[in-house]
Amino acid sequence: MAAAERLHIVQAAVSQQIARLERELGVVLFDRSTRQVRLSGAGERLLPEARAVLAAARRTRQVAADIAAGEEGVLRLGIVQSERIHRLMNGLAAIAPRLQVRLHRLVPAERLAAVLSGELDAALVRAATAAPGLELLPVWTEPLLVALPVGHPLADEPVPRLPQLAGLPLRLAPRDNNPPFHD
Structure with missing residues (x-):
């Protein structure tokens, strides 16, 4: 009873x-x-x-x-290795200490495909302007830097312009790895 x-x-x-x-x-x-x-x-x-x-x-x-409530769970995040990732993870740990973040290092096209398929929850990508089926949100901006020897004539320029740099050798990852950034 x-x-x-x-x-x-x-x-x-x-x-x-x-x-x-x-x-x-x-x-x-x-x-x-x-x-x-x-x-x-x-x-x-x-x-x-x-x-x-x-x-x-x-x-x-x-x-x-x-x-x-977003206080706990698992975030599957596609990344590229960068110093900012460590700062991002520290900031995330401060606001959501019980959130587990699983990092996946993939080339950008694979990161975007993994988000689209649901294999990842989110991905950080550079220079992407469109990703059909996904929403792109700016997280931070990074300056693009040029490294020159101290004695190089352009080293004294406050901000070298792109035409001044056009003749210098440039090393980038293959275009297939990240077409928007490469372009």
Whole structure:
């Protein structure tokens, strides 16, 4: 009777659910008499297990709520190696300490394809201006730098212009690895 009141259902419904559970488990959980109902030996043995299941269900609901609130979960992130990644991860850890970030180093085209397929949750890419089926959001800007020997004539220029640099050798990753950045 007390269980029915706590669950806000009628006693008959509780009895039916207990009978269904006993049939499913193949054991009698309660010894019933006209005066009292008490746990059977099987019921006593299964009680700690049932309590553990209920505690696990409560923990699962709490973790799900934390994930929904963005406080916990797993972020699968496609990246390119950079010093900014370390700063980004530190900043993310400060605001979401229970968020697990799984980094995946892939070339840009593979990162975008993995986000599109759902294999990754997000990816950091440089110089992309379009990605059909995906939304591109600016995260930060990086200056493009030129490294010159100290004695080079352009080293004294405050900001060398591209035409001045046109004749210098340039080393880039193959175009197939990142066409927008290469271009």
